[in-house]
Amino acid sequence: MTAEFGVLGVVAAQVSGRSVDLGHARQRSVLGVLLVEAGRPVPVDQLIDRVWGESVPQRVTNALYSYISRLRRALADAPTVAIQRQPGGYRVTADPQTVDLHRFRRLVAQARNEALDQRATEQYAQALGLWRGEPLAGLESPWLTSMRHVLLRERFAAELDRNDVLLRLGRHAELLPDLAAAVTDHPLDERLAEQSMLALYRCGRQADADEQYRRIRRCLADELGSDPGLALRSLHERILAADPGLMAPPAGANASGARLAAVAAAAPAQLPADVRAFTGRAEELAVLDRLLPTAGGSDTTTSTGTAPTIALLSGTAGVGKSALAVRWAHHARPAFPDGQLYVDLRGYDAEQPVAAADALAWFLNSLGIRGPEIPLEVEERAARYRSALAGRQMLILLDNASSVEQIRPLLPGSGSCLVLITSRDSLPGMVAVHGAERVNLDLLPLAEAVGLLRRLIGARVDREPSAAAELAAACARLPLALRIGAELAATRTDATLAELVVELGDHSRLDLLDAGGDPRAEVRAVFSWSYQNLPADAARVFRLFGLQPGVDAHVDAVAALTGVRAAEARRLLGLLARASLINACGPGRYGMHDLLRAYAGELAAEHDPAPDRRTALTTLFDHYLARSVAAMAALYPTPTAEVGDPDAARRWIAAEWPNLAAICLHGAAHGWRRHAIALAETLFRYLDEGGPVAEAVTVTSAAVTAARAEGDLRAQAQALSNLGRLHRRHGQLDRAAETYRQALARYVGLGDRAAEAGALRNLGSVRWRQGHYRQAAEHYQQALALYQGAGDEAGQADALVRLALVDERLGDQEQAVERLQPALELFAQLDDEYSEAYVFSLIARLRRREDQLELSAARLELSLAAVREMGGRTGEAYVLTDLAAVYACLGRPTDAAGHLRQALLLHRRIGDRASEAEVLNDLGRVLGAAGNPAGARAQHAEALALASEIGDRYELARAHDGIAATYENTDEPDLARPHHEHARELFSALSVPNVPGHAGPGDTGAVNRQPTDQSQHAP
Structure with missing residues (x-):
């Protein structure tokens, strides 16, 4: 049978076409977990956790054994299916392809790798036809909820891929209704908007396509504060220009190039420019060609379950590994239509090699994963990266790697990808463990070396063949040295090649450069030859350029480094670029090969006194610090400051961020500790309000290290406070508490009572999140006393509000109002209209007076306009949440839900996971009040998973309580009972006496705002 x-719907089983009774929800949950892992054992502890979460009954193992026994009896008629107990746990022996989920994934993978679009369409139809509704429907636990969202995202990704295929086949008209519905459900998805715009345009509805673009641009601006991406903007311009290339391909067209054209706008294409006058290496290129999926060798598209194809180009420095890799990668692009990723790992840079974690952050961002969504830990980043690449045909070029450890986290898990690595090391571990195909690059054969000179110099090589051969030999037949020698020869038209060879020999008395331990890589003489022919001012720029720790440098930064005007710096950089001693890498930006960087640094040590070198770097770091201060002033202006261009400031920080981070790390380690401290502090608000989360932690940690080395307690305390806030924002509450304690100890040592009060407030905010309300109140009381002693009225008002929120949470609303009244008066005396409006809204919500609620809404709307004008995303998110609470009390759930959705998007962009859980619960309760139990349940389920992950017990309790409410007055009331029980247990453990009532008109339960560690306004 x-x-x-x-x-992919209700968990179900059929044996010979007959439905099997799988029992109640918990028993079906057991089978659901086993089926998701079909064929693999699930450890007992993991099975229990996935089925019950935190609500584990006392005799859970007995219950589990009972459920397993019943499931075995229910499936007894299927002889090929068994639930086996193994040393690793329980395993369903069923063929994974008998489970709709695994069949769905196989069909989607096949469709993504299918060469024929018509066949791919059939496979997508089969895959999507397996869905019967919400996956794992009716089953509740944190893991099941999280898995449900994962599966829904997989379905959406498959639908987007299916849409691309249908558009390629010219089936835009039949696709348009589905696209219209999907755009309504996903108004901020840019890829979906592209598909909809293209379909509208092909249906002759150019105006509607234009309106679609304008709609998503407004949504992105209003809800995320960002503009459409390059791909969407480019498509819009092509539509306005009526680009004929946008029309549907002819019937039957199905070449790989068509697929490449269809996805090129959305696919990352990060390969550097191809190398001018590339010569030779035919044998090595042929070896790489055999790795392509169509070449009869390793088939990178056979299965997403196979290992990726890996090629390793190894050889000495300057031998042309990067040039060969880039040349071949451009040649191979059509085989990888989903894009190409590139990173220079700088593995042999003694100062700034790229960590795997940073490379992963770059790749994830390139794959469309926003900064706040990028995990902090390298293992989690690597897992997210592998998931993002699953089933995608991509080429990943890892340039200048130094070790297997640097590479391993960057390897995809999908056989549809090819990884190309360049390294001076042979990296035997890549071959032995990961099956890499090694291609060793030796020196260019003499004929190819002369051929490269011929392409670079011209007919002079043919007029002096012997001298050309001697020149090639003098350049060690290394492409890097050959190019430098050729550039010099091209500028010395008055000299014969023979004379230049003699001149090069005159410099052979210099010590030869041993690059990467290979005695054949003796290229210092060639570098010296080129360097000695530079004007003195250009030679000085070259030497100092090698000292700067950043990835590259803009003309303005080089001007600061060298002490010349920008125009003069541009002229001298042009000389160096023409001599191949630096390379242009963007408008006004220049980089340097690592061998040349090392050589320039040696020259600087020889010719530039240490005080001059230090002055140059100090001036450079001063330049970056001053520009950072100006950029932050433009992003977050004050009433008395001159307003700058915030868009230009944001672009400058984004472009210079690798250099700014490098300066912080270099400064902390090499004696510019004050710059590291000041730069990290200056940029902190940008980093805190949606900047790169993990890099923010790295830079702020460097500031802590620098402050400790300086013995500066105040700088330590400030940097620790900032670091604690980053940990809290990312939901790492225990780590945040420990960091805040360290900051508090330093402020106590300084005797700074006001700062000590702020540290106590911050520590209280973490205890609040963890549900330790009595401890939070103690910290707030201590902070209040210190503020009173210092005569700090703003601090007193802030502490009173926080204490009032504790009172309200613990059920004493009268005491809460008594504390809020003097806080309100203090904020009024301080002319702090923002905080005054917030506290007034708190009092109005607690007293439930409609006139005060209406006035609160008006005042908060003014606050919202003001905070948006100031550009503070965090403040905007909080005011939106406050307004939503007031609107809910006034019986305006639609307005409340709209504001909460905006707040949710902002918190996700910022990466404030704790606030995200809170807003999800608020939105769930508002939707429930509006008569949308399914929508409410979805929001509470997300909050449940998130609160469980970060340890926010109050939001976890609210999530259970909210889910229970969605099952009441339905035909499944029994599903409400376990959630009610969990909520009561959690509220009781938190000493919260009154379980919040379910949201209805005029009822939002507990006051929404959670205390934070911000001091710009009341919590």
Whole structure:
């Protein structure tokens, strides 16, 4: 008898076409977990955690054994199916392809790798046809909820891929209704908007396509504060220009180039420019060609479950590994239509090699994953990266790698990808463990070396063949040295090649450069030859350029480094670029090969006194610090400051961020500690309000290290406070508490009572999040006393509000109002209209007076306009949440839901996971009040998973309580009972006496705002 199983809907089983009774929800949850892992054992502890979460009954193992026994009896008629107990746990022996989820994934993978679009369409139709509704429907636990969202995202990704295929086939008209519905459900998805715009345009609706673009541009601006991406903007311009290339391909067209054209706008294409006058290496290129999926060798598209194809180009420095890799990668692009990723790992840079974590952050951002969504830990980043690449045909070029450890986290898990690595090291571990195909690059054969000179110099090589051969030999037949020698020869038209060879020999008395331990890489003489022919001012720029720790440098930065005007710096950089001693890498930006950087640094040590070198770097760091201060002033202006261009400031920080981070790390380690401290502090608000989360932690940690080395307690305390806030924002509450304690100890040592009060407030905010309300109140009381002693009225008002929120949470609303009244008066005396409006809204919500609520809404709307004008995303998110709470009390759930959705998007962009859980619960309760139990349940389920992950017990309790409410007055009231029980247990453990009522008109339960560690306004 045959068996079929389903999890893409209600968990179900059929044996020979007959439905099997799988029992109650918890028993079906057990089978659902086992089916998701079909064929693999699930450890007992993991099975229990996935099925019950935190609500584990006392005799859980007995319950589990009972459920397993019943499931075995239910499936007894299927002889090929068994639930086996193994040393590793329990395992369903069913063929994974009898489970709809695994069949769905296989069909989607096949469709993504299918060469024929018509066949791909059929496979997508089969895959999507397996869905019967919400996956794992009716089953509740943190893991099941999280898995449900993962599966829904997989379905959406498959639908987007299916849409691309249908558009390629010219089936835009039949696709348009589905696209219109999907755009309504996903108004901020740019890829979906592209598909909809293209379909509208092909249907002759150019105006509607234009309106679609304008709609998503407004949404992105209003809800995320950002503009459409390059791909969407480019498509819009092509539509306005009526680009004929946008029309549907002819019937039957299905070349790989068509697919490349269809996805090129959305696919990352990060390969550096191809190398001018590339010569030779035919044998090595042929070896790489055999790795392509169509070449009969390793088939990178056979299965997403296979290992990726890996090629390793190894050889000495300057031998042309990067040039060969880039040349071949451009040649191979059509085989990788989903894009090409590139990173220079700088593995042999003694100062700034690229860590795997940073490379992963770059790749994830390139794959469309926003900064706040990028995990902090390298293992989690690597897992997210592998998931993002699953089933995608991509080429990943890892340039200048130094070790297997640097590479391993960057390897995809999908056989549809090819990884190309360049390294001076042979990296035997890549071959032995990961099966890499090694291609060793030796010196260019003499004929190819002369051929490269011929392409670079011209007919002079043919007029002096012997001298050309001697020149090639003098350049060690290394492409890097050959190019430098050729550039010099091209500028010395008055000299014969023979004379230049003699001149080069005159410099052979210099010590030869041993690059990478290979005695054949003796290229210092060639570098010296080129360097000695530079004008003195250009030679000085070259030497100092090698000292700067950043990835590259803009003309303005080089001007600061060298003490010349920008125009003069541009002229001298042009000389160096023409001599191949630096390379242009963007408008006004220049980089340097690592061998040349090392050589320039040696020359600087020889010719530039240490005080001059230090002055140059100090001036450079001063330049970056001053520009950072100006950029932050433009992003977050004050009433008395001159307003700058915030868009230009944001672009400058984004372009210079690798250099700014490098300066912080270099400064902390090499004696510019004050710059590291000041730069990290200056940029902190940008980093805190949606900047790169992990890099923010790295830079702020460097500031802590620098402050400790300086013995500066105040700088330590400030940097620790900032670091604690980053940990809190990312939901790492225990780590945040420990960091805040360290900051508090330093402020106590300084005797700074006001700062000590702020540290106590911050520590209280973490205890609040963890549900330790009595401890939070103690910290707030201590802070209040210190503020009173210092005569700090703003601090007193802030502490009173926080204490009032504790009172309200613990059920004493009268005491809460008594504390809020003097806080309100203090904020009024201080002319702090923002905080005054917030506290007034708190009092109005606690007293439930409609006139005060209406006035609160008006005042908060003014606050919202003001905070948006100031550009503070965090403040905007909080005011939106406050307004939503007031609107809910006034019986305006639609307005409340709209504001909460905006706040949710902002918190996600910022990366404030704790606030995200809170707003999800608020939105769930508002939707429930509006008569949308399914929508409410979805929001509470997300909050449940997130609160469970970060340890926010109050939001976890609210999530259970909210889910229970969605099942009441339905035909499944029994599903409400376990959630009610969990909520009561959690509220009781938190000493919260009154379980919040379910949201209805005029009822939002507990006051929404959670205390934070910000001091710009009341919590």
